[in-house]
Amino acid sequence: MDRENALGWLGGVEMGRRWSVGWLVITIAVIGMWMPPQVSAQDPLTQNYTTSDGRLTVSYPETWGATEFFGVMLSNDAVLLETFDFETLPDDVFLLIIAGGPINELIDFGGSGTFEEDVLAFAQDEADDTFTEYVGPKIEEFGGHTAYRTIGQSGGQEAIYMYIDLGGGNMLEVVVFANEGVIQQYGKTIEAVVLSAQYHAPAEPVVSGSVIWQQMERFDYEDFAPIGSVVVGPDDTIYVAGYYSGINVYDSEGDLQEVIGDTQLTNRWSGYAEDFAVAPDGTLWVVDANQHVTHIESNGEILHTWGELGQDSGEFGEYSPGQIEVTPDGRVVIQDRQDSEEFYTMTRIQIWDEEGTLLNEFVPQPSGPNSTITGYADIEMGLDGTLYIAGDYEIWRMDLHTGTLSQVRLDPIMSSYAYIDSFAISSTGHLVVASSEGGIYWFDAQGGYISQYGQEQVLSDYDSDAPPFMDGEFYSPRGMAVLSNGHVVVSDYNYTWWQVVVFTFEE
Structure with missing residues (x-):
């Protein structure tokens, strides 16, 4: 699959969005998330990747690959980052995209709208647009912050959307696409990668x-x-x-x-x-x-x-x-x-x-x-x-x-x-x-x-x-x-x- 078609396949991720100043948005598309307690411990996060604008830094395991594409794109299969073949992902391979940016005025690519600071309603709208079947959104705690999680199906994959309110006008957006069984393999490590993400917002500009x-x-x-x-x-x-x-x-x-x-x-x-x-x-x-x-x-x-x-x-x-x-x-x-x-x-x-x-x-x-x-x-x-x-x-x-x-x-x-x-x-x-x-x-x-x-x-x-x-x-x-x-x-x-x-x- 080429990159243009890949963007269409990852429609739930909606990487074409435009963002405004003051929010942190992290978008993650993966084949697994948050494994239950009985699985093995997380892989150590020994590598760091920083976007070219210096705003977003993510830590990840040495065995993963990383590149810049609408933020940071990571995978446990480095070749995947070169081929962009998302349509035929092996069962044990995931794709992870983390993108930092503001969201106080959220406008979808090709459309328009204004983010009204109602995270729950926004999560519901995103689920309606993305999932064929879903349950939620559910309000819970993640990393000490309020999170809004929706679970469903999209593109034949199990899917999770999560919006994590960091406070101070910052948010993390998490999107997960999972083949059956991969959640238990990589969930804990992916969770650690999400929590490692650091975003440095630019100084408020003087507009005159x-x-x-x-x-x-x-x-x-x-x-x-x-x-x-x-x-x-x-x-x-x-x-x-x-x-x-x-x-x-x-x-x-x-x-x-x-x-x-x-x-x-x-x-x-x-x-x-x-x-x-x-x-x-x-x-x-x-x-x-x-x-x-x-x-x-x-x-x-x-x-x-x-x-x-x-x-x-x-x-x-x-x-x-x-x-x-x-x-x-x-x-x-x-x-x-x-x-x-x-x-x-x-x-x-x-x-x-x-x-x-x-x-x-x-x-x-x-x-x-x-x-x-x-x-x-x-x-x-x-x-x-x-x-x-x-x-x-x-x-x-x-x-x-x-x-x-x-x-x-x-x-x-x-x-x-x-x-x-x-x-x-x-x-x-x-x-x-x-x-x-x-x-x-x-x-x-x-x-x-x-x-x-x-x-x-x-x-x-x-x-x-x-x-x-x-x-x-x-x-x-x-x-x-x-x-x-x-x-x-x-x-x-x-x-x-x-x-x-x-x-x-x-x-």
């Missing part, structure tokens, strides 16, 4: 900033709707890509100057501008997801276009290319997505000259424990010609001469479950990162946290009843750029309203 100007209207596919990229030119001109409507051009004060692109031009793009970039000479480079790269004058006149479907060098995958940047010396850098046999989509970074000649290409391949970049949220160009690549949860620098990668280690202020929607680089080399949880974070060039602004607009559904944005609210920022004075430009929409907003951080 103010809106400079905002443009907001109802979303209309036939009119301008800024669901694409945002680019700032050398003179602080703001370019915002619309949906099938060209590119709106604003001055730094928010006044609309012109619209680049008409019906003929957008038809040539065969879709909305997936991404675009401003070259040092002021011309624009645009890519759409139908294998087109288009070089245009600022007035919309087409200078050059190329692109064709394929997997060979210089060709683009289906629904590609996705991102484009221009180096200070005028080279064109394009992110091409190619379907792979793995659970992720392979990405190539292609480097072209302005005439459409392919100069080089690289497949980003990090070294160390992460063998791939998970997801590709965005690419951005640094002032020194270094390419920055954002995955779902991390940002990497790429040397465009060698393809070498180095990770920008961001301070762990963002939730472990918040992925990167978009990011931008300021003229000082600082990073501005938009989180899927609505906040926008300001880091220095080394990844040190400076400040943050904004919060997520929580919707009850995706229909036409979504409310307008309040100051500081963001739903799903699709584009972001930084003006020369440090003000941040964001494009965003919530299926009913769109906004282009400029704000400033306050230190």
